[in-house]
Amino acid sequence: MDSHDARTPDPRHHVVILGGGFGGLAVARGLADSQARITLVDRRNHHLFQPLLYQVATAGLSAPSIAAPLRQILRKQANATVLMDEALGVDLAARRVQLAQGELRYDTLVVATGSTHAYFGHDEWERYAPGLKTLDDAFTIRRRVLTAFERAEREDDPAQRQAWLNFVVVGGGATGVELAGTLAEISRHTLPREFRRADPRKANVLLVEAGPRLLPAFDPSLSDKARRQLEKLGVEVRLGTAVTAIGADGVTLGDTPYPARTVLWGAGVAASPLGKHLAAPVDRAGRVQVTADLSLPDHPEVFVIGDLACVPLPDGKLVPGVAPAAKQMGRYVATLIKARWRGATLPPFRYRDDGALATIGRMAAVAQFGRLKLSGLLAWWVWLVAHIAFLIGFRNRLVVMLDWAWAYWTYQRHARIVTGSDTPIAKPLPSEAEHGQ
């Protein structure tokens, strides 16, 4: 058939996709009806539903509820191969990707390796203040938070005990707001009856933001609503406050030390280091400056999408690093690749803003759809329905709904399981040697 041949002029055309997040997966799926060979490379074996990762970190969901094997997602797509490997570099001239375990030649390359957390030149903070990008990050945060309450229960010295009950969340974006709100809920509602010596209700959750407001991606009125909802949940919010040091004993806010054994990082993201291998200009956060069709300036066969791409909006801002944007870019690139095979092209990529949602805690959220702004219970319901609807795989949706319904009625969080071990970051406490009961 002519139309069929037109879709795929060269059935051996090899599309290599680096990264199995929302963007990379959208490209692979968008090419399902083509005859091209597709290879999707990810260093993990699973796609992660990152918007709910904070719930794994705060023991509300188990990891498999928000992750699905990439192979399983693509198993019916016969033209797609999944490789679990790490991309180390790209040779644009030779059209080769260097992997940890070999290399791959491509005809078309899509780089969708996303972002990681950044510490603004203070990489030494990472061990004291873990960020939240992967399931392993979530397990680390879960372990630190749950262990802090356990240590408080063991501690006789009131000041030391309080240091274990002080939690600092750095950064007032969506991740920081979600973590702070959930920590407050855990300390006030989940744990109180379970400890005999330390009182979890004495936990302080401090959310520190250097800028003038929370959730800068939202309308200022919603930033303010988010702050008030957080404060109602028991979070102390400090705006316009810079963290100048982070260590085993706590943080320094400006010049003032604040003792806290648990510090979580939600402040900065930097694009995947792969962006620097692409011979294209990158912005301050390491995002690659692509052309209007999301390809590299001198390499139309190489696309960069998702959090790694720096895509300006008409108003001068950038397309935000959120899942819907990555999906839109992925779908656009898949359509463009197929158009090119027909000898056609597409108008430049245009981001469609479907609105923004951020959850704050139990029955508290903010939402913004164009001029419509919601907060409180209604926004929370919108958030709930949207996130369940977008979860990949029917089974996960069902389990997540069950988990949430259970958590809602009982205040219990079923994934309160400490596994693995942490590099001990705390100095040995002098009081521990003689601790008795």
Next chain:
Amino acid sequence: MDSHDARTPDPRHHVVILGGGFGGLAVARGLADSQARITLVDRRNHHLFQPLLYQVATAGLSAPSIAAPLRQILRKQANATVLMDEALGVDLAARRVQLAQGELRYDTLVVATGSTHAYFGHDEWERYAPGLKTLDDAFTIRRRVLTAFERAEREDDPAQRQAWLNFVVVGGGATGVELAGTLAEISRHTLPREFRRADPRKANVLLVEAGPRLLPAFDPSLSDKARRQLEKLGVEVRLGTAVTAIGADGVTLGDTPYPARTVLWGAGVAASPLGKHLAAPVDRAGRVQVTADLSLPDHPEVFVIGDLACVPLPDGKLVPGVAPAAKQMGRYVATLIKARWRGATLPPFRYRDDGALATIGRMAAVAQFGRLKLSGLLAWWVWLVAHIAFLIGFRNRLVVMLDWAWAYWTYQRHARIVTGSDTPIAKPLPSEAEHGQ
């Protein structure tokens, strides 16, 4: 009230329980109606439903489905305190337990720290052949098994590829049989459509047992049935075969090397090392030889229960190291402690054999209740109902049922998520450097 006083002559009597497994938890619960102070110490924050641990290891269940925080289980029992700490030693004369973070004085001590895996003097085998006792063990096995199929997919050399598809399970007890049966199911039913280069159906699952039969705790006729059911599922069973070496490349069976990149250990258990601190004779496996009421010969205030106790049966065998036995011992000790407070005592502990169950794979199991012996589908149903019934917490039961129903109809295993990283045990493959596609 007189009767009340009689139950608890000294309300400050301190019962310390080491270990929050089936035995320790049964003691704590059995003392719920007393005025004694109870402290339960466990180095983990959760009780683990160990009979289903192999399902976490083989990606069928998520960790929180089979584990519950000890604090949550005991939160309504006001006389019980839970401490997350590790017991290092016991000073019997001073009645003190030495913990990693302090010490505890006791009036009555119950040691229920269970068992760990043993490598028969070959501790160097542990890194190549992980055992299965904790959730972290289960994650290690899950990671190795899932990664092996990924590596096979990357491998060009047929012999190397097959080495990644060869799985050896050492030990034909319940754990070995469960792991081998499930691995066969995964390779034949879950994965086949998802790989493009390696064929998971070419996986060999080899179950090696040094003794003359599988499941030695069962009647020989059921051992034989178990072997035949395993073979039907695709497992190769080798009885009377000793493993003489284990390394990164595989195992040696007698004098014959067998290449396999993944080796799992289900062969030996040893009692917790704490047993050696109790000034009582221990048997070859390190189990403590207790008196007829499960206390130490010269210390009636110290009890040893569960897998750590060596308790002879009338026929000369020992009470098996299974969950029902630990629970019975725990309930007995709680009742005995309360009886002593009344100035009474109890007849010696008697083990009631409620039967034995072992699952083999999809619709395959063996069960033995006195003279009644079951195998195949019927035994599998009994196993299913029994294990769901015994799972702690209604929510877990519901989720496990949902997971199983889903897995049954779809052959999918929802927890196929690789997290964490392994110490690389494999030598770098010469072929990998030049691997391309």
